[in-house]
Amino acid sequence: MNDSISTLQQITLEQAIERSNKSEYHACIVGSGISGAILAKQLTQKGYRVLILEAAPAKDMTYTGFKEYVSNYYRNPSKDNNAPYPENPNAPMPRSTDVSKLTPGVDDTKGYMVQRGPLALDSTYTRVTGGTTMHWEAKILRMLPEDFAIKSTYGVGLDWPISYDDLMPYYRLAEREIGVSANVEEQGFYGIKYEENYVYPMYGLPPSYLDKIVGKGIDGAEFELYGETHTVTVRPFPQGRNGIPNERYDNGSGFKPVGAISSHQVEQGGRCQGNNNCVPICPVQAKYDARKTLLDALRTGLVDFLPQAVASKVVVNRDDHSVKHIEFKHYSSTERSEFTLAKVSADKYILATNAIENARLMLASGLPSSSGLMGKNLMDHTYLLAWGLLPEAAGTMRGTKCTSGVADFRYGRSRAKQAPFGIDIHNDGWGWATGSPFTDIETLVDEQNRFGKELRKSVVDRISNQLLFAYMVEQVADESNRVTVDPEYKDALGNMRPIINYNLSDYSKAGIAYSRETSKVFFQRLGAEDFSSYSPLDYGYFNYQGENYYFRGGNHFSGTHVMGTSADNSVVDEHQRSWDHPNLYLVGSGSMPSIGTSNTTLTLAALCFKTSEYILDEISKQSVKIVSNSDFRLAKEAGHE
Ligand SMILES: Cc1cc2nc3c(=O)[nH]c(=O)nc-3n(C[C@H](O)[C@H](O)[C@H](O)COP(=O)(O)OP(=O)(O)OC[C@H]3O[C@@H](n4cnc5c(N)ncnc54)[C@H](O)[C@@H]3O)c2cc1C
Ligand code: SF4
Numbered sequence: 001m002n003d004s005i006s007t008l009q010q011i012t013l014e015q016a017i018e019r020s021n022k023s024e025y026h027a028c029i030v031g032s033g034i035s036g037a038i039l040a041k042q043l044t045q046k047g048y049r050v051l052i053l054e055a056a057p058a059k060d061m062t063y064t065g066f067k068e069y070v071s072n073y074y075r076n077p078s079k080d081n082n083a084p085y086p087e088n089p090n091a092p093m094p095r096s097t098d099v100s101k102l103t104p105g106v107d108d109t110k111g112y113m114v115q116r117g118p119l120a121l122d123s124t125y126t127r128v129t130g131g132t133t134m135h136w137e138a139k140i141l142r143m144l145p146e147d148f149a150i151k152s153t154y155g156v157g158l159d160w161p162i163s164y165d166d167l168m169p170y171y172r173l174a175e176r177e178i179g180v181s182a183n184v185e186e187q188g189f190y191g192i193k194y195e196e197n198y199v200y201p202m203y204g205l206p207p208s209y210l211d212k213i214v215g216k217g218i219d220g221a222e223f224e225l226y227g228e229t230h231t232v233t234v235r236p237f238p239q240g241r242n243g244i245p246n247e248r249y250d251n252g253s254g255f256k257p258v259g260a261i262s263s264h265q266v267e268q269g270g271r272c273q274g275n276n277n278c279v280p281i282c283p284v285q286a287k288y289d290a291r292k293t294l295l296d297a298l299r300t301g302l303v304d305f306l307p308q309a310v311a312s313k314v315v316v317n318r319d320d321h322s323v324k325h326i327e328f329k330h331y332s333s334t335e336r337s338e339f340t341l342a343k344v345s346a347d348k349y350i351l352a353t354n355a356i357e358n359a360r361l362m363l364a365s366g367l368p369s370s371s372g373l374m375g376k377n378l379m380d381h382t383y384l385l386a387w388g389l390l391p392e393a394a395g396t397m398r399g400t401k402c403t404s405g406v407a408d409f410r411y412g413r414s415r416a417k418q419a420p421f422g423i424d425i426h427n428d429g430w431g432w433a434t435g436s437p438f439t440d441i442e443t444l445v446d447e448q449n450r451f452g453k454e455l456r457k458s459v460v461d462r463i464s465n466q467l468l469f470a471y472m473v474e475q476v477a478d479e480s481n482r483v484t485v486d487p488e489y490k491d492a493l494g495n496m497r498p499i500i501n502y503n504l505s506d507y508s509k510a511g512i513a514y515s516r517e518t519s520k521v522f523f524q525r526l527g528a529e530d531f532s533s534y535s536p537l538d539y540g541y542f543n544y545q546g547e548n549y550y551f552r553g554g555n556h557f558s559g560t561h562v563m564g565t566s567a568d569n570s571v572v573d574e575h576q577r578s579w580d581h582p583n584l585y586l587v588g589s590g591s592m593p594s595i596g597t598s599n600t601t602l603t604l605a606a607l608c609f610k611t612s613e614y615i616l617d618e619i620s621k622q623s624v625k626i627v628s629n630s631d632f633r634l635a636k637e638a639g640h641e
Helices: 004-008 013-021 034-047 065-076 150-154 162-176 209-218 291-299 355-364 438-447 452-464 507-525 601-621
Strands: 027-030 049-052 114-118 222-225 227-231 234-236 303-308 308-314 323-331 339-344 348-351 381-388 405-406 421-426 465-475 481-483 499-502 542-546 545-551 584-586 625-628 633-635
Touching: 013 034, 013 339, 027 034, 034 049, 034 162, 034 291, 034 601, 065 481, 150 584, 162 601, 209 234, 209 405, 209 421, 222 507, 291 303, 291 323, 308 339, 308 348, 339 452, 348 355, 348 601, 355 481, 381 507, 405 499, 421 507, 452 465, 465 507, 507 542, 507 545
Parallel strands: 027 049, 027 348, 049 303, 114 499, 348 584
Antiparallel strands: 222 227, 234 405, 308 323, 323 339, 381 465, 405 421, 421 465, 481 499, 542 545, 625 633
């Protein structure tokens, strides 16, 4: 494998338009993140031709291009989520460094996402080829069965139109695609079940030394909550990164991990080395990112990939409201905002630009959905951080960002009253809360005048004892949290930017307050000094029942085009098909009516597999077949022009 991957299926604007004019595309997919890549792979492996419009340049499909990202990260003084990825005014993305405390009634326009508040949300995504998985953490849990029915069970949020059982076979496909490392016997809790004899593709990664110390201290702790006893056990998390393949996978066929894109490691499958750089980039590419799926799709020879093509309008037919074409702006350079306005058409249209961008694009196209729910019900996981210093060195900074945590507050009766939560034990010290190790070094140099050997020893002493609990608290659907657009706020290409209205309900705040109480018990049991403090000056600050807190966004945008049982209560159906536009699919976490306490990507990937099955069935009903792949021709039968 060499760097020639970029030439595989990249086409010119003119070629895309020509093929579109000849009705060669079964589907036009907008976005090449995990959602778009799965749909592209599934459709093309069955012999159908797709066009992918991708807003970003495609140079990260080469090994050289990827290495540039790594170098950018090393060079960049800011180590935020988007530090490796170059600024691109033509397809801008949110950065956490743009977020500051809001003034009531004043829009904060500093970042790409306009923050209307009342609370500022610092979650991000990445508009590069491969999408946000380029910098995700890759903690990859299934949702609990009860998460799919929180309205009917607990009277909060929204129910799904499908159940865990419906999604179970697709979870299996998603775990194969991503290459998940986990052990079934450690994951089957609180209703999570698997098919008989199921094993994950790879064995679970070992817990870190820190996990073991924390487990020794807090395992067995009991909490009474609304008449139920929650007993704490530290458990490993499933990981979307390469471990040791399980020889029993797939009835003994085993599993072949995928390593770096565009290098010999594709064959070898680089393994996670535990160096803790996963967010914002895994230098050895042991962590899954969507380019791995995209590559499989490209290899079929049936993907036309058009980078630097920013979809700007979905245009529908007046009579049946089906999509007529997608308009996009094709720019020649990230340095300039000159573009060519073009349009393409296909049998099916699949928007896979993520929960914020899908809704933004639909609203900018004047398509708010007949339920009026487009952009509404924006959800994200809310994180409360609690940090302390352990009495002993705990080997902090070894392992992935997060190898284990606590799942024992994710379920149960209390969900009728307060938000449930999962707990992550962070292997990267206080980084998320205080900016450690950089801030530790500043303190030791500026305030304690330490240099040379003494400084090095002090840094190690301090960091090795750091413990951070990150509480991932569920947020339920609330129509007032939403994405909107306004012609007043546009990017360099003249596309409307997303405006975010965001707040936390008392339900969320009660869950956060309770999670903080558990952290105090944990620190006490561990003999750790609690350093957590929540300043009113922080942009995520809020006060609840007389106590100060701040929150951080979980980077799990969801709910902006929820699925449901009818056009009145949702935007898409259980296949992520738009109720209003029969040939349009809005895919990804925007379709999720609730997010439970699991990071969202495994579930959205499972949904994309389910959707691909439905679309394949739909296409096959149109009786269109591919006769030849090398000389692309279609046998056009009934009803296909
Ligand atoms: C810091 C961080 C950590 C995370 N950690 C985890 C984790 O541990 N576990 C987990 O499950 N999830 C995690 N996530 C979330 C996860 O990354 C996302 O759920 C997932 O990547 C979403 O995939 P997607 O394909 O739907 O969207 P994206 O990955 O955002 O892809 C969208 C694609 O569409 C393109 N695009 C956007 N607009 C346009 C347009 N107008 N025209 C053409 N193309 C367009 C983009 O360039 C991009 O390629 C994390 C996210 C962040 C930011
Ligand atoms: S710990 Fe290192 S090797 Fe493993 S996924 Fe994270 S960055 Fe990659």
